[in-house]
Amino acid sequence: MDVQVFxxxxxxxxxxxxxxVAAQTGFPVLLCEVDAALGAKxxxxxxxxxxxGVDKGxxxxxxxxxxxxxxxxxxxxxxxSGCEIVVEAVVENxxxxxxxxxxxxxxxxxxxxxxxxxxxxxxxKLAATTKRPGKVIGMHFMNPVPVMQLVEVIxxxxxxxxxxxxVMALARKMGKMPVEVNDYPGFVSNRVLLPMINEAVYCxxxxxxxxxxxxxxxxxxxxxxxxxxxxxxxxxxDTCLFILNVLHDGLGDPKYRPCPLLIKxxxxxxxxxxxxxxxxxx
Ligand code: CAA
Numbered sequence: 001m002d003v004q005v006f007x008x009x010x011x012x013x014x015x016x017x018x019x020x021v022a023a024q025t026g027f028p029v030l031l032c033e034v035d036a037a038l039g040a041k042x043x044x045x046x047x048x049x050x051x052x053g054v055d056k057g058x059x060x061x062x063x064x065x066x067x068x069x070x071x072x073x074x075x076x077x078x079x080x081s082g083c084e085i086v087v088e089a090v091v092e093n094x095x096x097x098x099x100x101x102x103x104x105x106x107x108x109x110x111x112x113x114x115x116x117x118x119x120x121x122x123x124x125k126l127a128a129t130t131k132r133p134g135k136v137i138g139m140h141f142m143n144p145v146p147v148m149q150l151v152e153v154i155x156x157x158x159x160x161x162x163x164x165x166x167v168m169a170l171a172r173k174m175g176k177m178p179v180e181v182n183d184y185p186g187f188v189s190n191r192v193l194l195p196m197i198n199e200a201v202y203c204x205x206x207x208x209x210x211x212x213x214x215x216x217x218x219x220x221x222x223x224x225x226x227x228x229x230x231x232x233x234x235x236x237x238d239t240c241l242f243i244l245n246v247l248h249d250g251l252g253d254p255k256y257r258p259c260p261l262l263i264k265x266x267x268x269x270x271x272x273x274x275x276x277x278x279x280x281x282x
């Protein structure tokens with residue numbers, strides 16, 4: 001894929017990370033947010049994350065400025081019409097994503113690939129809302145995007161082989177390791193990860209251990225870089241609950257039922273790092 005402009009929709013945790021990595025690859029990036037203030041906030045986050053590399057001497061201030069200079073923001077989805085690829089990273093809500101996909105489908109040229117960074121919504125179902133199901137694909141980056149190697153590339157039932165090949169090559173060009181998977185609830189990453197996190201929340205609810213004890217067991221005992229409860233706080237407890245519900249509804253197996261404590265924390269607005277409080281205080 002010869003990317004002249006790389007489109008990103010949504011400048012939250014995942015969207016700003018995707019824009020960051022695309023600009024670092026050398027692509028001009030057009031980032032669409034719902035209002036100008038959110039666009040500016042996304043740029044500020046990217047600036048802060050690029051500064052980490054400058055502080056550590058891994059990149060220069062000039063390189064940081066060049067990367068930032070490649071990212072423009074807009075509030076109009078129609079402005080992405082000339083992009084070769086658009087990666088959608090808006091809230092995990094099918095109706096919101098559907099609206100984004102249908103607007104992009106109407107605005108973009110027939111060759112534009114529409115990718116979703118969804119962590120669990122069906123790519124096949126999203127694709128079916130457009131007139132280009134063959135050009136719809138999942139491009140699931142991991143958080144924090146600039147650091148994590150994996151891109152889970154999800155093939156919907158109609159995704160064209162050429163689109164899959166092009167997106168795999170694009171992910172490699174962005175310095176990532178793409179892994180192809182088929183479209184089933186939770187794909188591979190979250191089908192395996194979320195039951196582990198859910199079980200950790202059950203351990204906490206049943207008093208098997210404190211958050212620190214549970215996380216330390218998994219960190220030191222299983223060599224995980226962070227424990228499951230700290231990771232849940234990083235992902236966002238609302239996102240964890242949403243994905244568990246997708247697994248529960250989509251696979252129909254009670255083993256995926258979300259832990260009542262997780263539901264209670266989401267009800268309380270304790271969503272993890274983004275709200276300042278989850279299993280830990282931030
Ligand atoms: N942007 C840019 N760089 C970042 C960053 C960010 N947001 N966050 C961390 N970094 C960089 C740091 O600058 C540091 O760089 P150097 O190695 O060059 O020094 C490096 O990452 C490590 O960071 P820290 O030293 O601050 O902290 P750490 O060693 O504890 O690592 C971590 C932090 C990378 C988050 C690590 O704990 C980790 O890998 N955790 C697991 C993350 C994980 O599992 N992610 C997947 C979540 S699931 C998901 O995303 C999918 C889904 O659908 C839910």
